[in-house]
Amino acid sequence: MRYRQAIALLALVGLFVALYLWLHALGFGGPIKCGTGGCDTVQTSPWAVFLGFPVAFYGVVGYLMVFVVALAALRPAALAEPKWNLMLVGLATVGVLFTAYLTSLELFVIHAICRWCVGSAVIITAIWIVSLLSLRSPAIRTDRGASPPPRDPRA
Amino acid sequence: MNRFYVVLACLAVVLAVGTFTMLRSGGGAPAAATGAPPTVGDDGFRGYSLGSDNAPVEITEYLDFECPVCASFAIIQMPTIKEQLINTGKARWRYRDFPLPNHRYSRFAAHAAQCAGAQGKFFEMHDQLFYNHQWAQTGKDPSRLFRDLARAAGVELTAYDQCMNEGRYAQRIEFSRQEGDQVLVDGTPTFFANGKQLKFRRLPTSDDLKAVVDSIIASGPARR
Numbered sequence: 088m089r090y091r092q093a094i095a096l097l098a099l100v101g102l103f104v105a106l107y108l109w110l111h112a113l114g115f116g117g118p119i120k121c122g123t124g125g126c127d128t129v130q131t132s133p134w135a136v137f138l139g140f141p142v143a144f145y146g147v148v149g150y151l152m153v154f155v156v157a158l159a160a161l162r163p164a165a166l167a168e169p170k171w172n173l174m175l176v177g178l179a180t181v182g183v184l185f186t187a188y189l190t191s192l193e194l195f196v197i198h199a200i201c202r203w204c205v206g207s208a209v210i211i212t213a214i215w216i217v218s219l220l221s222l223r224s225p226a227i228r229t230d231r232g233a234s235p236p237p238r239d240p241r242a
Numbered sequence: 243m244n245r246f247y248v249v250l251a252c253l254a255v256v257l258a259v260g261t262f263t264m265l266r267s268g269g270g271a272p273a274a275a276t277g278a279p280p281t282v283g284d285d286g287f288r289g290y291s292l293g294s295d296n297a298p299v300e301i302t303e304y305l306d307f308e309c310p311v312c313a314s315f316a317i318i319q320m321p322t323i324k325e326q327l328i329n330t331g332k333a334r335w336r337y338r339d340f341p342l343p344n345h346r347y348s349r350f351a352a353h354a355a356q357c358a359g360a361q362g363k364f365f366e367m368h369d370q371l372f373y374n375h376q377w378a379q380t381g382k383d384p385s386r387l388f389r390d391l392a393r394a395a396g397v398e399l400t401a402y403d404q405c406m407n408e409g410r411y412a413q414r415i416e417f418s419r420q421e422g423d424q425v426l427v428d429g430t431p432t433f434f435a436n437g438k439q440l441k442f443r444r445l446p447t448s449d450d451l452k453a454v455v456d457s458i459i460a461s462g463p464a465r466r
Contacts, residue, residue: 092246096253103257107264115265161246 088166090221094175094214095157098150101210105146108203112141125199132197134189142189146207149185153178153214172221179215186211272385274409275353282420283413290364292324293334299435299455301333304340304422306430307351307371308378311445315431316372322448333455337368339418340430347377347384352415354388357405358397366395 111119112130119126129135135142156178160171186208193200289302305312327333339356341348351371358367370391371377377384385406392402405411422432425439433440435454442450 095250099250099253100257103261107261110261110265120264 088161090217090224091157091160091171091175093217094179094221095154095161097210097214097217098154098157101207101214102147102150102154104203104207104210105143105150108143108207109141109147112143119203121202125197126201126203128199129193129197129201129204132199134192134197145185149178149182149211153182169222172218175218176215176222179211179218182211183215272407272409274412275406276347276350277412278349278416279409279412281413282416284417285414287414289336289338289418290359290368291334291336292365293328294331295334297328297331297334299327299333299458300336300437301327301451301455302336302338302434302437304338304418304427304430304432304434306340306342306345306348307355307368308345308348309342309430310375310378312431313372313375313378315445316368319446319448319451323451326448326452327455332459333451337364338422339415340422340427340432341415341419342430345378346381349412349415350384351388353406353409353411354392354402356411356414357402358392358395360405360410361397361401363392363395363397367392367397370395 108119108130112135119130137145153175156171156174159165160168160175165171189204190208193204291300305316323333323335328335339352341352355364355367355371358364371388374387374391377387389399389402393399425434427439431445433442433446433451435458440446440454
């Protein structure tokens, strides 16, 4: 359960990072807050748009999916089901691969690094690692027989 | 479990407020570049100029980037003036800022042009501001559009942002405006030929300016 909670929290942070970049790409706000980074170079490059949509839009969709699945997996009825862990691993793997592709473009093609993209890469990598760890953890049993015996109040 | 959802909700609120604040603070024309500076200094700058240093006539134009007549002049008359007077070496054209007080983003536009000029892109930005002059009719904050125009003009945006945020050329623009006041500029565009103000009953055409330049050359006075 802790793993799924961690994934939900990380996905929420990632969602807002992607949301900020997406809204900026749509024209909201002024200059991107980037410090001395190359966010403008990255955001205005031809690779900032993927299949007709700003790259950040895919981040919003991806993080939202991870977030929703993580919350769904935290329902009491779903806690014992390992299939949710598999779904989270699958989503995180897609996210990590897409992020690796984008990061390689930044490093080797655009030659500029956007700090927000690095932040997102760290978040999705963390989600991926946590989701992999969740595969190793035993599923939580919710049947009464598996519950620990009640403690003796006199003890 | 309940504590987790409280933490999640708190985090969502913090992130939403942070995102909103960043978007809000990221926008807007920086006050340092929009308003008149508290003090005015002369940095020795006397305007960007087009044409040969040896041209016998120097035309000085006091302009306001938000002024629609200035835009009309820049778009319709200047191409011919460049062809007939500037490229032929007859005249040199000097731009001076004269932001009118009733134009909200006039100083800001002048500042954008100056910040582009710091990167050698004044004339490209000048054209971008006039050829995309719809910003002057909307009344909306043009800061983001100006960045796009600066990018289109070939300006490097990190240095541009820094220049705009610190209002680096606010004093220069105000100095130019005060200089215009001293030589009795009362509207834009106002033209001077070798220091003498030109009076026209309407917005001059390229033919009007050509007649003035030809007349000065024919009479053979030394350029001031």
